[in-house]
Amino acid sequence: MKIQLINPNTSQPMTQKMAQAAQAIALPGTQIIATQPQHGPKSIESAFDDVIAAAALMDEIADGYHANVDAHIIACFGDPGLDAAREIATAPVIGIAEAAFHAASLVCRRFSVVTTLSSTVPTAHHLLEHYGFAHLCAQVRATDIPVLDLEKHSEAVYQQLVNECWQAIHQDNAQAIVLGCAGMADIVARLREALPVPIIDGVTAAVTFAESLVRLGLTTSKHGHYAVPKTKPFIGRYQHWNR
Template sequence: MRIKIINPNTTLSMTAKIGAAARAVAGPGTEVLAVSPASGPATIEGHYDEAMACLGLLEEVRKGESEGVDAYVIACFGDPGLDAAREIARGPVLGVAEAAMRSASYLATGFSVVTTLQRTVVIAEHLVDKYGVRGQCRRVRACELPVAALEDDGAAAYQTILAECQRALAEDGCGAIVLGCAGMADLCERLQAALGVPVIDGVVAATATAEALLRAGLRTSKRGDYAPPRPKAYKGLVCPFAPG
């Protein structure tokens, strides 16, 4: 089987790190393709960035459908473009936030999310409600750490994230930590060893879940709102994306 991991930002060093995390958990016979779109923001840190990333992300899904890709992982914690990608993909499409939160709810009665900037907290909180895990999510916390800092100074970033995770365990009454950025994927094992509780990286959780769905012979439903987009004309910059 082939699983395409799409990092919707254009920072290739982060894409390589995300791909390594996915390959580490993929089973025998699973090919992991890790890509970034040709166009889009360097990092995704708000609603505008997410919107600007979606066309490049969807283009990678469209390409995957002609490349024999069986499933997709959207490696950004805002899960941008997730529902739209499910409309155009035959196989499963997993968002890392949804996969991480659902996985955490299997492992502890309560979890806290530790993410990057305070401005993205509301995005994660909206997803908590969308995915129906409000009863399990104790809190969404920000480190006030720009996404680019995860690439610029990994050692300092690790200490900042570790300290916030420790505060979460001390103050939130949680039993697990969800990492709120795909760019934290390489820190997961170290954090888990230091904290002594489950630490869930969405890239790993989504890759494992996608693989399990494929092994079970399950695909995205094409009935209802995940049916393929209705053919129609598009104008201007989005003309090449017109369905049908």
């Protein structure tokens, strides 16, 4: 099966890093098609970045649709544009925050999220409420590591992360840690060795859940909420959406 993995920001190294993590967990017959928008911000760390990236991301969904992918993954922890993507896609669409929360809820009753900049905390809270997982989340913790610094893999970045995880365990009584950023996928293995609780990464979780939906023959319901939008005039830089 073909799974489109969309990095909604425009940082290519991050796309590649995710693609590797995704391919590594995927089933033998699964092809990961990693992509990123040609428009928009280099990282997503505010509601503003999110709004721009969501619009740009729609083009990628359309590309995936034309390439007949079996599922789409939106690989940014804010799950930008998820509802809209579900409307225009016919294959299932999964966000990595969503996937991480689902996985966490299957292995514990109380998790903390460890994320990057504190400006992304409100989005995480909003998603927890929206999906129905808020009652399981003890705390959303920001390390104040800028997203793009995660690419650098430095020892200092790792130390900040592991310290924040320990604080989640000791202060929040967290029973599992959800990593709140797509760019953390490759640090997971190291954190798992260092920490006594499950460490959950949304990218890999999303891959296995996307594969699960495809294998189960389930796709987004087109009845009601996620029905295909009415066609209508679009102008300016969005005129390619005229249908």
